[in-house]
Amino acid sequence: MKEGFLKGRIPFALDDSGYHRFSERNSVFSRVGWDESLPAFGRRIWEREKEMVGRKGYSRVGYAANAASWIVHDHWVSRLSHEASEPQPEFLTQVSSALPRYESDDPRLNTDRIKRLGQVFGACDIGVASIDEQRRFVYSHDRSGKQINLPEEIEYVIVILIQMDYLALMTSPRLPASITKGNAYSRAAFAADCLAETISNLGYQAIPSVNSIGLSVPLAVLAGLGEFGRNGLLIHPKFGQSVRIAKVFTDIPLIPDSPTSFGVADFCRVCRKCAKSCPSRSIPDGEPTWESPSSSRSNNDGVYKWYVNAETCYEFWTRNSTDCSNCIRACPFTKPPGIAHEIVRFFIRNFRFLNRLWVKLDDIMGYGKIAEPDKFWKSKAYLDKKIVH
Numbered sequence: 001m002k003e004g005f006l007k008g009r010i011p012f013a014l015d016d017s018g019y020h021r022f023s024e025r026n027s028v029f030s031r032v033g034w035d036e037s038l039p040a041f042g043r044r045i046w047e048r049e050k051e052m053v054g055r056k057g058y059s060r061v062g063y064a065a066n067a068a069s070w071i072v073h074d075h076w077v078s079r080l081s082h083e084a085s086e087p088q089p090e091f092l093t094q095v096s097s098a099l100p101r102y103e104s105d106d107p108r109l110n111t112d113r114i115k116r117l118g119q120v121f122g123a124c125d126i127g128v129a130s131i132d133e134q135r136r137f138v139y140s141h142d143r144s145g146k147q148i149n150l151p152e153e154i155e156y157v158i159v160i161l162i163q164m165d166y167l168a169l170m171t172s173p174r175l176p177a178s179i180t181k182g183n184a185y186s187r188a189a190f191a192a193d194c195l196a197e198t199i200s201n202l203g204y205q206a207i208p209s210v211n212s213i214g215l216s217v218p219l220a221v222l223a224g225l226g227e228f229g230r231n232g233l234l235i236h237p238k239f240g241q242s243v244r245i246a247k248v249f250t251d252i253p254l255i256p257d258s259p260t261s262f263g264v265a266d267f268c269r270v271c272r273k274c275a276k277s278c279p280s281r282s283i284p285d286g287e288p289t290w291e292s293p294s295s296s297r298s299n300n301d302g303v304y305k306w307y308v309n310a311e312t313c314y315e316f317w318t319r320n321s322t323d324c325s326n327c328i329r330a331c332p333f334t335k336p337p338g339i340a341h342e343i344v345r346f347f348i349r350n351f352r353f354l355n356r357l358w359v360k361l362d363d364i365m366g367y368g369k370i371a372e373p374d375k376f377w378k379s380k381a382y383l384d385k386k387i388v389h
Helices: 060-069 072-076 107-120 175-201 216-222 264-271 271-279 308-319 326-330 339-350 352-364 373-377 378-383
Strands: 127-132 156-162 208-209 243-250
Touching: 060 175, 072 175, 107 127, 107 156, 107 175, 127 216, 156 216, 156 373, 175 243, 175 373, 208 352, 216 243, 216 373, 264 308, 271 352, 339 352, 352 373
Parallel strands: none
Antiparallel strands: 127 156, 156 243, 208 243
């Protein structure tokens, strides 16, 4: 039975007969370490650094900054897992044990305070979703193959969005785009852990996560933070695809947000700019489907969506010796703030028969084209001109 998980114009439906909880062990980033059938098995993203240094956009300074951008995330990765609910060493916690449990019968007040704190900790937007009893979007197993069983009391997930630097993204697939992505993941780790620690200090369960524990994009959609794009990533109504996602799973009483629809599905059907910009042709050009066209175990059938070929995508990353954000760069929703862009989004939301016109105008205006790396390194001039905020 195909179940419309969300009603309306959002292409988010599940086929209960074909959908199963996904194992993080089957993600391409995990398979590269154990699955010999993977074409890029055993290959590191950064393995060609030495031969890439000196090419335009691949400087020695860029690689140093890229490695540094991940430092907070990678140092705290042990905290960002389903095992974070287990007792932690004393130096990893600042629990206010002298204070009694915070009791509140006002979930709305809890939600408002949590969202405000999320902004203080670095979120550009934040939402709340309920976790259904089947825990459809919680991984079945982690990367090591260990089964994930969240405590039964966990009913909510707080979804945190961290904004990336627009000008850096425009240089993809070169290093500045990778730097802002790594930096966003480090800030996401910081924000999620701070928010989880706050909730723990109040006497409730809180498990922080960035990419682990659950599928970030569907949880963000359920939390009212955007819609699925053709490339499988989240499209936010204001920030487009220039965001990274973190989560906090918790049992503190909260009010879930409602999913939103602002025309992404219909727009993606006619746009296809992300598919055209993909150097590995990993993004499909046709209609959404219920099953992945490939037999890759890194895709999970039973969801009505566009299925991206994660294997060929990752293989390009190893050749490029840095990750790739070409699809994010090309997306017409990825724009800096501005009245003109807000007007276009209004028309996309309300007058969808004009979508092809907006795609053509996006091309005419030169949006989505690769930017020279020098523009990133000299970005102060662009900040002064209010091109980036």
